[in-house]
Amino acid sequence: MADPEKGTPTVPTVEEEMSDEEVDEVDEEEGAGERKELVDKLMKDPQVLAALQTKLRRFLGTPSGYISNHTSPAFNSSLPVAVKRRIKALKKLQLQYCELEAEFYKEVHALEVKYDKMHQSLYEKRRQVVNSEYEPNDEECDFSSDNEDEEDKSLSKDMEEKAKIDEKEESKVHDFDENTKGIPEFWLTIFKNVDLLAEMVQEYDEPIMKHLTDIQLKFHDQPMGFTLEFHFNENEHFTNKVLTKYYEMKCVPDKEDPFGFEGPEIFKCKGCTIDWKKGKNVTVKTIKKKQKHKSRGAVRTITKTVQNDSFFNFFNPPPVPEDPDEDLDEDTQALLTADFEIGHYIRERIIPRAVLFYTGEALDDEDFEEEEGEEGEEGDDEEEDDPDYDPAKDKTAKDQQPAECKQQ
Structure with missing residues (x-):
């Protein structure tokens, strides 16, 4: 109905003019609108997207259950006999x-x-x-890519x-020379x-x-x-x-x-x-x-x-x-x-x-193994951000570790 003074539609009160079914329908529409708005906000959040992608990866390759192994009850019950025969x-x-x-x-x-x-x-x-x-x-021995110029060496820098x-x-390990x-x-x-x-x-x-x-x-x-x-x-x-x-x-x-x-x-x-x-x-x-x-x-x-x-x-x-x-x-x-x-x-x-x-x-x-101590390592960042981190204490603790721990 419309408000005679303003000329705009109004939502009638529940007690007077709306049935229970109509109330539920309005609530559902309002709830759907709020959910859509919330989803739109979340999908713009990179962290939420990353978490969602991680969840979805777990299900990659997982059977839906609709087309399942012919020995499972789901297969026997979900498809017509003629379709199962064709499969x-x-x-x-x-x-x-x-x-x-x-x-x-x-x-x-x-x-x-x-x-x-x-x-x-x-x-x-x-x-x-x-x-x-x-x-x-x-x-x-005439192999074209095997010359002595630095830029033409076949080995990469790494x-x-x-x-x-x-x-x-x-020189201590090998004793190679031109006479080798x-x-x-x-x-x-x-x-x-x-x-x-x-x-x-x-x-x-x-x-x-x-x-x-x-x-x-x-x-x-x-x-x-x-x-x-x-x-x-x-x-x-x-x-x-x-x-x-x-x-x-x-x-x-x-x-x-x-x-x-x-x-x-x-x-x-x-x-x-x-x-x-x-x-x-x-x-x-x-x-x-x-x-x-x-x-x-x-x-x-x-x-x-x-x-x-x-x-x-x-x-x-x-x-x-x-x-x-x-x-x-x-x-x-x-x-x-x-x-x-x-x-x-x-x-x-x-x-x-x-x-x-x-x-x-x-x-x-x-x-090739990555060298330890490179910039941007996660562990180093965490230590530097820790207000209680004491480099001197950390060095002492590492020096006191058993040999087998240091090698890991």
Whole structure:
């Protein structure tokens, strides 16, 4: 109705002219308007948007529940029978696709084997150059991007900084000059450049790794797989000339999870026996432990041999059960997963591109660690903003930390 004096519509009182339903409708409209205004304000707040995006990410890839697995009650109840039949038909087609994909990867493996035979001559020439069995001529050394001008160097500035060693320290470690033959410590340098491999190599492993002359790759067809061969020249630690690591792969969809197939995967590996010379086995260490007799109180010292961290444990992986249905404990599964990753990395990247890992050019950005103490670090800002922060006390506390805490 309209106010006769002002000529504008007015909202009648609840008691006189509005029913309960009309009152609810007005309240709902007013509430919706307030909510819209509040949402508009919130959506303009960057912090609210960031929090909302974080929440939404948790649901990415989460099934809605409408189209769910055919074994779930939701699937059986939410779709008509005819639609469910068609979805089953599509899944059967998808299974056929997975089987064709497996055949595709088998042919890819056969192609790898074919080209590997061509690669072998290049790998052999590389081995000869590294081990001073062959001196490349001027034509073979004419590589255009490899000149001495600073701006034309193939290594980036960051890589140069990572690879740079103080000249004085380098002279103590290396004794290289123009008369040096081959490329000394070629493979050891590669292992030390790559974080994934550097973590495996202990300080006492390095004198042995200096004798590593080549890493070769051998493909297998039946069963699908490959062998890594680590060739060593004569050394004072073991008598083996070659240490091997065998990897077996499967390239068929899993019966329990056929749609999870993503190509060939390593599922088994086997090392070799290292014939260590007496007292030279770096994979074990001897510890002494004191034992006290419960009743007499007498103390005795016993000697115990335990496993020692070493790269050469790589050739003694945990055994894989023959029964595929037998479950592995978490620790063993973690060890095998890491082993498979390392074997695959050496096969796919290290062997084909060895010289680029030696120079540092093949290193990924994640291989470089950020230097501590850079400007803008969150921890430093918090300390400086704290009115009770005392740098002298903080330094004293850090100095009193155990050694293992400082290394973390």
